[in-house]
Amino acid sequence: MDPSDQKHFTVVDYVIFAVLLGASMCIGLYYALSGGRQRTTQEFLMADRSMSCLPVSLSLIASFQSAVAIIGVPAEIYSHGTQYWFIGCAYALGLFIPAHVFIPVLYRLQLSSAYQYLELRFSKAVRTCGTVTFIFQTVVYMGICVYTPAFALNAVTGFELWGAVLATGLVCTLYTTLGGLKAVIWTDVFQTLVMFAGQLAVIVVGVYRTGGVSEVWTKVWEGNRISGLDLNPDPTERHTFWTLAVGGVFLMLSLYGVNQAQVQRYLSARTEKEAVRSCYMAFPSLQLALALSCVMGLVMFARYCGDDLTDKLGSSSRDAMVIYFVMDMLQGLPGLPGLFVACLFSAALSTISSAFNSLATVTMEDLIKPHFPAMSEARATLLSKVLAMSYGLLCLAMAYLTHLMGDSVLQVALKIFGMVGGPILGLFCLGMFFPWANSIGAVVGLGAGLATSFWIGIGSIATHSSGTRPLPSNCIPVLLTNSATAAIQSALRNTTLSHPSALKRFYSLSYMWYSAFNSFTVIIIGLIISFVTGPMKEEDVTPGTVYPLVGKLLCFLPEHLKKKLCCVTPLGQTLSSQQSQPPEQKEISGWGLQQDRGASPGEMESFLPDGHTRLVEHETTV
Numbered sequence: 001m002d003p004s005d006q007k008h009f010t011v012v013d014y015v016i017f018a019v020l021l022g023a024s025m026c027i028g029l030y031y032a033l034s035g036g037r038q039r040t041t042q043e044f045l046m047a048d049r050s051m052s053c054l055p056v057s058l059s060l061i062a063s064f065q066s067a068v069a070i071i072g073v074p075a076e077i078y079s080h081g082t083q084y085w086f087i088g089c090a091y092a093l094g095l096f097i098p099a100h101v102f103i104p105v106l107y108r109l110q111l112s113s114a115y116q117y118l119e120l121r122f123s124k125a126v127r128t129c130g131t132v133t134f135i136f137q138t139v140v141y142m143g144i145c146v147y148t149p150a151f152a153l154n155a156v157t158g159f160e161l162w163g164a165v166l167a168t169g170l171v172c173t174l175y176t177t178l179g180g181l182k183a184v185i186w187t188d189v190f191q192t193l194v195m196f197a198g199q200l201a202v203i204v205v206g207v208y209r210t211g212g213v214s215e216v217w218t219k220v221w222e223g224n225r226i227s228g229l230d231l232n233p234d235p236t237e238r239h240t241f242w243t244l245a246v247g248g249v250f251l252m253l254s255l256y257g258v259n260q261a262q263v264q265r266y267l268s269a270r271t272e273k274e275a276v277r278s279c280y281m282a283f284p285s286l287q288l289a290l291a292l293s294c295v296m297g298l299v300m301f302a303r304y305c306g307d308d309l310t311d312k313l314g315s316s317s318r319d320a321m322v323i324y325f326v327m328d329m330l331q332g333l334p335g336l337p338g339l340f341v342a343c344l345f346s347a348a349l350s351t352i353s354s355a356f357n358s359l360a361t362v363t364m365e366d367l368i369k370p371h372f373p374a375m376s377e378a379r380a381t382l383l384s385k386v387l388a389m390s391y392g393l394l395c396l397a398m399a400y401l402t403h404l405m406g407d408s409v410l411q412v413a414l415k416i417f418g419m420v421g422g423p424i425l426g427l428f429c430l431g432m433f434f435p436w437a438n439s440i441g442a443v444v445g446l447g448a449g450l451a452t453s454f455w456i457g458i459g460s461i462a463t464h465s466s467g468t469r470p471l472p473s474n475c476i477p478v479l480l481t482n483s484a485t486a487a488i489q490s491a492l493r494n495t496t497l498s499h500p501s502a503l504k505r506f507y508s509l510s511y512m513w514y515s516a517f518n519s520f521t522v523i524i525i526g527l528i529i530s531f532v533t534g535p536m537k538e539e540d541v542t543p544g545t546v547y548p549l550v551g552k553l554l555c556f557l558p559e560h561l562k563k564k565l566c567c568v569t570p571l572g573q574t575l576s577s578q579q580s581q582p583p584e585q586k587e588i589s590g591w592g593l594q595q596d597r598g599a600s601p602g603e604m605e606s607f608l609p610d611g612h613t614r615l616v617e618h619e620t621t622v
């Protein structure tokens with residue numbers, strides 16, 4: 001990039017950025033020195049299960065709203081129009097189903113980690129497989145999250161790339177390690193507000209400098225950026241109403257239903273009702289976040305359509321152009337560029353801290369504790385902190401790997417969610433909705449799901465065909481021209497030309513379908529293998545681990561017919577007598593179709609088959 005055109009920061013901007021990092025550190029320190037001083041894993045990893053719904057809901061939206069979305073969504077809207085906005089339709093079911101299916105099951109089991117569910121429902125082996133898959137997904141995603149803001153800023157402003165990566169990584173590691181989940185949730189709240197403020201500032205100034213709302217609208221309309229409902233049923237079309245609003249529901253379920261980062265937040269809520277409420281409250285904030293980033297893309301279009309910025313930005317991608325636009329708009333307004341940088345890093349920090357904490361939790365609860373049941377609380381807490389710290393350092397290494405990749409960051413993130421999160425979603429659904437599924441089925445299903453998902457995913461990268469369409473011709477694109485990747489791609493394309501076109505079509509499946517496709521693969525293979533190897537018997541399934549989906553769907557049938565069709569009593573029914581329950585919980589716990597299996601207080605363990613008893617006792621006394 002031509003240095004004369006480089007945008008610069010003033011002292012005020014650097015100060016604002018420093019204040020963000022400082023404030024996050026202070027929140028970490030506060031929770032390190034107050035309350036229980038992070039001396040138990042219960043506090044460090046579960047926030048003492050004492051949170052109320054407001055912080056939890058803001059923290060829920062922060063987990064997967066990183067700089068990737070802040071930069072990637074405007075870039076997407078700029079180049080492909082507003083079709084992506086329809087993903088907002090998926091938020092409704094994508095939050096309603098977790099609130100009424102996943103939260104009740106997981107909360108009532110009083111878990112510490114989402115993967116503990118897999119052991120209660122299947123076996124230790126399934127739990128370990130689930131945990132390892134999650135760790136892989138999160139570590140890769142984390143690399144993108146740390147790298148994106150640093151890279152984009154560096155491309156436009158010369159902001160020290162590895163300095164920014166190190167600063168984010170280290171600050172985040174520190175406050176996560178010091179303050180535990182309480183610090184993570186409260187910094188999320190603060191950072192989410194900074195994120196909204198930064199985006200709003202860019203939009204307001206951008207609209208003003210482009211000549212007002214009507215001017216922006218005219219340009220956007222003439223530039224053909226306002227997309228109508230695209231009802232094309234072709235699953236290889238990248239973004240249509242179906243891929244976004246239906247495929248998106250599965251993406252949302254894999255993130256908001258079974259992802260450890262979110263499940264941990266639900267579990268940290270004071271009561272089940274607060275957890276459900278926080279899930280509902282995330283809906284308007286998520287819509288706001290989506291709307292802000294989409295509108296930002298439109299304003300950017302109104303500003304630049306027809307301009308070729310390749311000469312200014314060199315070989316850097318459309319993602320960097322978003323930063324260029326922001327700096328262009330905010331230049332000369334002291335403090336505002338700094339506010340946007342704070343917005344970008346807030347989004348990144350809140351995601352990375354969730355990742356660190358959830359990784360420390362699963363490694364501790366799922367991989368270490370089961371092998372060292374006698375470990376003292378002090379030692380376990382120290383080890384959790386060392387884990388949070390080591391994942392912090394690992395994330396810096398992953399950022400370097402991301403540095404070597406090249407694609408739209410939004411697409412990379414969504415692909416990873418679908419490729420690895422999809423099979424995990426399938427595993428949980430297999431356990432929750434199909435009482436016949438056994439643990440061999442679960443392991444083989446997960447393996448098959450991951451294999452197909454990597455087959456499609458890698459195939460689509462190699463043949464460069466995941467529903468990519470040519471760019472609209474009315475706007476000159478800023479192309480990513482990297483001779484090395486181009487050479488590799490053309491070589492791969494030549495080798496794949498000889499393959500049947502059916503395979504090519506298979507590789508072109510839109511990445512928005514990955515979550516749905518991969519979770520169905522796990523369920524179907526899992527069920528087939530379970531029936532072949534001997535389906536699980538009703539009495540062997542741990543109570544409370546199955547959601548009576550069939551019973552719920554057939555609620556119009558008479559009681560005795562449902563009893564015949566349906567199985568297992570949910571644990572909710574047994575637990576509900578132990579705790580004083582708010583009214584709506586009683587209603588949900590009325591799932592159980594075999595009402596006669598309810599237990600009196602303290603009798604819960606007696607329902608659990610051997611081996612599970614110890615585990616539940618252990619967890620409830622932690």
Ligand SMILES: CC(C)(CO)[C@@H](O)C(=O)NCCC(=O)O
Nearest residue numbers: 064065066067068069070410413
């Ligand atoms: C994951 C959703 C769809 C919803 O939270 C959205 O925030 C998103 O597109 N995120 C992209 C990944 C990221 O921002 O890191």
Ligand code: NA
Nearest residue numbers: 062065347351
């Ligand atoms: Na975030």
